[in-house]
Amino acid sequence: MQEFKPDLYVVARVIKNLIEKGPMNKTRLAGASEISYDKFLLYFDWMCLKNLIKEENGTVSVMEEGIRTYNLLVDWILKHVGKLMFRR
Amino acid sequence: MDEKEAVEKMRDLRKSLETTLRYEKSGSKFPQVFMVTLFAVLAANLVSLASNLYDLKTLNPAMGYIQIGSNGVGIGIPVLILFGVAALLVYRILHKPFTKPVENSWDEYLKEGIIGIIRIIEESDWEGILLSLKKAKQAFIMISSLTILLELGIIFVILFFAYGILVTGIFGIPIDLYVVLLGSVLLIVALGDRTIKQSYIELWHMDNLVAELRWFYFEFQGAGI
Incomplete structure (x- = not known):
């Protein structure tokens, strides 16, 4: 079976939704993340494996590692986009 | 820098890229320019050859017969018009990419803020x-x-x-x-x-x-x- 390669922006979108809207069930989270439920399940398994999110009593929530990863990503983007110099 | 500024900067970056890449689009038309130039040179040579070979004459209602061969009015004006038309064609071909408004293909992604920026970085070639x-x-x-x-x-x-x-x-x-x-x-x-x-x-x-x-x-x- 081919290894699952997640899109970074989808991972970030899932975490952002959980941070901003709080814990929610998988169906709602898939909708909020704008991906099909089947595809979402692949992301869900992968993110649980990486300790980015967890599921308890049918509700998905973000873990500390998820928040840390998301913040790292946002900081990287802001830092590097901020350094870009070109004619505007 | 905050998210809003980063989004604006990415939008400007795309605009700058789109503007610069117009030259590439224009450059991709060089084979067409070459063909037009080649055609003009060949046509000019053909006109010159034909007028010299057959010593052609043209009828002008006001002036009667005018020789357009090498001993007459000459082929300078038709050739000049030919090259003028070729130059106009070349200009139109090369200038076309610059007449279209600059589009920003990242706008759709950038509506999503920082997530959109991540998507652009990840998906762009x-x-x-x-x-x-x-x-x-x-x-x-x-x-x-x-x-x-x-x-x-x-x-x-x-x-x-x-x-x-x-x-x-x-x-x-x-x-x-x-x-x-x-x-x-x-x-x-x-x-x-x-x-x-x-x-x-x-x-x-x-x-x-x-x-x-x-x-x-x-x-x-x-x-x-």
Whole structure:
């Protein structure tokens, strides 16, 4: 079976939704993340494996590692986009 | 820098890229330009050959028969019109990419803020963009050179006639083509000084854009995200 390669922006979108809207069930989270439920399940398994999110009593929530990863990503983007110099 | 500023900067980056990449689109039309030029040269030669070979005559209602062969009115005017049409065609072909408004294909993604920026960085073909920028730079040099050559040609023709009328017509001194050419070059340098400077600045901006994007791309690759 081919290894699952997640899109970074989808991972970030899932975490952002959980941070901003709080814990929610998988169906709602898939909708909020704008991906099909089947595809979402692949992301869900992968993110649980990486300790980015967890599921308890049918509700998905973000873990500390998820928040840390998301913040790292946002900081990287802001830092590097901020350094870009070109004619505007 | 906050999210809003980052989004604005990415939007500006795309705009700058789209503007620069117009030269690449224009450069991709060089084969067409070559064909038009080749056709014009061949057609001019054919007209010259035909008029000389058959010593053609044309009927002018006001003036009767006019010989258009080498001993008559000559083929200068038809050939000049032919090259004029070719020059107009070349201009239209090369100028077309610059007539369309600059579109920002990242706008849709950037509505999502930072997530959109991540998506752009992840999905963009950076190697392809860098290659296109390189082609755009080459096309820009080519188009600038062609423009200067065209201007030189026009000034040369104007000076040739002016020299002919003033110096040869009045003082009877024969036309010296080297003097006309030197005068044309000097006029191009004097009149086109600003254009040449602008071209140099444009090239510098292109180089800068490539360097910045290369740095950004390598940083993203090296970040291990």
